[in-house]
Amino acid sequence: MNGKISLLLLSLIFLTSTPGVCRLSFQEVHVKAGEMAVLQCPSYRGYSDGDAEVFWTSHTVDEMKLFNMSTSAEQRQMGVLVHGRILVILRASVNHQGNYSCSFRNSSRRSWISLKVYTAQSRECEQMNQSSKECYTEEYCKLYCPEKNVPFNTLNITRSSITWQKEGGSSPKDGYFPSVKKEDSGIYTCTRSYLYDGQIYNMTSTVRLDVQPSKITKKAVIISPKNNQAFDVDLDSTVVIDCKAVTSSDTDELFWLSGDSFVETNSSLPVFYNYTWVNNTEEINMTASLVFRQVSEEDLSKNYTCKLQSDYETNFVTITLKQNETFIPPVIISPKNNQEFDVDLDSTVVIDCKAVTSSDTDELFWLSGDSFVETNSSLPVFYNYTWVNNTEEINMTASLVFRRVSEEDLSKNYTCKLQSDYETNFVTITLKQNEPFIPPVIISPKNNQEFDVDLDSTVVIDCKAVTSSDIDELFWLSGDSFVETNSSLPVFYNYTCVNNTEEINMTASLVFRQVSEEDLSKNYTCKLQSDYKTSFVTITLNQKAVSHLAMGLCIFLAVLMVLTVAIYTMFKCNIIIWLRNSLGCYHRAPDRETASFEDSLLNRNSRRP
Structure with missing residues (x-):
């Protein structure tokens, strides 16, 4: 068991550290024995909870695939519920401890979750499931029991109750302190109870409460905009500039001045301001929004001041308006930073670095490590530069040319740099030697092939496949159900694999101990599950006729x-x-x-x- 887990973890380390291999996500879940454990498969871009099938696999002692538990009776018997990205173990035990993996159908990404089950109170488990709360003496304080963001209603699980308990002290009712005291500091344990199928299941978490002395801080400060900030605007456009401030007194005032004159709140005027405020427990957030209906030349010539008038302290910031000029910030469009290019040794390769800017003084060039690549076309590695000046922008291209890709070229980093007075941009790329790729394919048997057999005879049908990835899987299905590898069953399959230098030969041998009438009535499917492409062939058995x-x-x-x-x-x-x-x-x-x-x-x- 430990050897299997170690091998799995080594495989994970290899996959996450090898260039060109899809990186895997990994997370840990800690739970006490007897409590409910919830595993969540991370969602990927392009996949939502309702439109993609999720495959769950447990890598524990049983090595059982959970996604083929199609009936609620099977799930109830094992104490496991599966619903899309959610896997719930109702009462976790040491038998459930181990690694779990999940993946979306047709996705090349797989996520791993390590479940650790503790049979006794563990400081590590407590810390992994602990949150913190800071409150101040003589003030209201409310503890919140953490809860996973899980749609329990879709699993027919009902939230029951929450109980609190403090180590070595009295427990607050509902985690609520009307006026918290210093001695209330400590670690509190909350237990969430859930009802499912007439049984109560629990999940516990700990909250560390830190009660600090009460601090009343007087403050009056403008957060934004910055003093002397200039705002780029278009003539005749509508512009709103928010002045935001924080204070501790509801008698403070926030308003705008145009020069030395007050701006009014009359919304029918060309320039006015709106005022809003939000009174939180510890501070007051104020906003004065300066509105220009249509920016005019006169508005561009004035200074506008936001002023916070307070008995504690007076603050102000002054801003100006500036007419927009057509400006395109310099940016490299392609390639992407840290992009890898698959190449063949001794081949000629050209990599274009494309950029857009608005200044003809900007420069686009290539670096090899820290050294400049030259434009001398007689060199093994050089670059060509071209540019097109359009009305609104300049399109630049620096083409990095490798006459014949060498081993040395594969060991270097190449950087395309856009040098500008406004902003400097760069992207770094590497070359990677192409590796031979063998697409996964089933060689035999043929799809819809029929096999003539005798009743009560022993029959073995080999499904043979070739692939280039050792994470691909080859297995048999009977209808929609998985055929097991248990050789004591009437129908099972054996799996063998030979890893050659360039390819992997896989064989899944479907074995019928004694062919029955029921076997003749079923379809059997050999499936090759791969991140690249999924293949399958379906076969049937026919009873032999007398010649x-x-x-x-x-x-x-x-x-x-x-x-x-x-x-x-x-x-x-x-x-x-x-x-x-x-x-x-x-x-x-x-x-x-x-x-x-x-x-x-x-x-x-x-x-x-």
């Missing part, structure tokens, strides 16, 4: 035997005399009795019709 040639031969032999007996019976005397004469017995004179016997036989024969 027409064999039946004809049997009839011929029977007729021949009947004719032989009839001929011998009719011509027995003639045959005896012929044999005697043939053996040379004619020279001996027959005695009277013998002659009489022969005459009688001949006479009897002659009388027959």
Whole structure:
């Protein structure tokens, strides 16, 4: 068991550290024995909870695939519920401890979850499931029991109750303190109870409460905008500039000035301001929004001041408006940063670095490590530069050229750099040698192939496949159900794998101990599950029919035997005399009795019709 888990973890480390291999996500879940454990498969871009099938696999002692538990009875028997991205173990035990993996159908990404089950109180388990809360003395304090974001209603699980308990002290009702005290600090354990199928299941978490001395801080400060900030605007456009402030007194005032004159709140004027505020427990958030209906030349010539008038402290910021100019920030469009390019040794490769800017003084060039790549086309590695100046932007291209890709080229980093007075951009790329790829394919049997078998006979059907990935899986299905590898069953399969230098040969042998009528009525599917492509072939069994040639031969032999007996019976005397004469017995004179016997036989024969 430990060897299997170690091998799995080594595989995970290899997959997550090898370039070009899809990186896997990994997470840990800690739970006490007897409590409910919830495993969630991370969602990927392009997949939602309702439109993609999720495959769950447990890598524990049983090595059982959970996604084939199609009935609620099977799930209830194992104490496991599966619903899309959610896997719930109602009462976790050490048998459930191990690694679990999940993946979406047709997705190349697989996520791993390590479930650790503790049979006794563990400091590690407590810390993994612990949150913190800070409150201040003589103030209201509310503890919240953490809960996983799980749609329990879709699993027919009902939330029951929450109980709180403190280590070595009294427990707050519902986690609520009307006026918290310093001695209330400590670790609190909350237990969430859930009802499912008439049974109660629990999940516990701990909350560390830290009660600090009460602090009343007087503050009055403008958060935004910054003093002397200039705002780029378009003439005749509507512009709103928010002045945001934080204070501790509801008597403070926040307003706008135009020069030395007050801006009014009358919304029918060309320039006015709106005022809003939100009174939180510890502070007051104020906003004064300066509104320009249509920005004019006159507005561009004025200064506008946001002022926070407070008995504690007075703050102000002054801003100006500036007409927008057509400006395109310099940016590299392609390639992407840290992009890898698959190449063949000794081949010619050209990689274009494309950028857009608005200044013809900007420069686009390539670096090899920290050294400049030259434009000398006689060198093994060089670059060409072209640019097109459109009305609104300049399109630049620096083409990095490898005459013949070498081993040295594969070991270096190449950086495309856009040097600008406004902002410097760069992207770094690497070259990677192409590796031979063998697409996964099932070689035999053929799809819809029929196999002639005898009832009660032992039959073995090999499904053979070739692939280049050792994480691909080859297995058999009976209808929609998985055929198991348990050799004590009437129908099972054996799996073998041979990893050659360039390819992996896989064989899944479907074994029928004694072919039955039920086996003849089913379809059997060999499936090759791969991140690249999923393949399958379906076969059926047919009962052997009696050969027409064999039946004809049997009839011929029977007729021949009947004719032989009839001929011998009719011509027995003639045959005896012929044999005697043939053996040379004619020279001996027959005695009277013998002659009489022969005459009688001949006479009897002659009388027959």
